[in-house]
Amino acid sequence: MQLRLISWFFIALNFMEYIGSQHASRVRRQGRMHPNVSQGCQGGCATCSDYNGCLSCKPRLFFVLERIGMKQIGVCLSSCPSGYYGTRYPDINKCAKCKADCDTCFTRNFCTKCKSGFYLYSGKCLEKCPDGLEANNHTMECANIVHCEASEWSPWSPCTKKGKTCGFKRGNEVRVREIVQHPSARGNPCPATSESRKCMVQRKRCQKEGKERQTKHATLT
Known part of the structure; x- marks a missing residue:
């Protein structure tokens, strides 16, 4: 009877050791698969590491590596920062760097x-x-390069002399046009927007001058 109890004791002890070894092996496998992975990540991370930051992002967010000194930290953003462009994949959305001379880009x-x-x-x-x-x-x-453009010339103005349209035989008439497109720095410059020319008209007395002479003649008589 006593021998039977001792046998059962060793059987139970071996079984407990087996269960413990299986648990330890499972813990070691999990550690190898997800080293330093933290639970309850923040900032849009789906999975994260205490040392490396975000390892993966929540849906629709972009994963990007930010350099802090000699170290790179993973972060998850709603849009890519300046100097990066975003690419969406079925399993992850990534931000990749633009070319060195490019500040913002649509693709590389x-x-x-x-x-x-x-x-x-x-x-x-x-x-x-x-x-x-x-x-x-x-x-x-x-x-x-944009060249200057001008409108068509206007009709010639009435022939005038010293601002009057009467009391002379030879005068000047003018016409004008507008600039409709100013040139760029290397474009052709704009032409003149006004020009004048000599003109001749049939001499006629100014109406005011004629009235003054009539009044003077009436006074003398």
């Missing part, structure tokens, strides 16, 4: 704004604009 090969000292042209950043284009230092873009 299509820039939307260049860094200082570069001009934007067709999605590329150039130090000098191609022939036939000019550099706009305000928008920092390469633009087409």
Whole structure:
């Protein structure tokens, strides 16, 4: 009877040791699969690490690595920061860097704004604009050269002399036009917007001058 009790004791002890070893093995496997993974992540992280920050993001957020000194930390953002562009994949949304001369971009090969000292042209950043284009230092873009455009000439004005249209035979007449498109920096300059020429008319007395002579003649008589 006593021998039977001792046998049952050893059986139970071996069983408890087996259960403990299985639990320890499971813990070790979990540690290898997810090293330093924290529970209850914040800031849009789906999974995170105390050392590396976000490891994956919640749906629709973009994953990007931010450098802090010699270390890179994963963060999750609603949109990519300046200097990055976003790409959506079935399993993850990532932010990737634009080219070095590009400040903002749509894709790596299509820039939307260049860094200082570069001009934007067709999605590329150039130090000098191609022939036939000019550099706009305000928008920092390469633009087409714009030439001046003027409207048609107006009709010639009445022939005048010293602001009068009577009391003379030779005078001047003028015509004008408007600038409808001002030129760019390298465009053709604008032409004159007014011109005058000599004119001749049949001499006639001014109405006021005629009345003064009639009044003077009546007074003398």
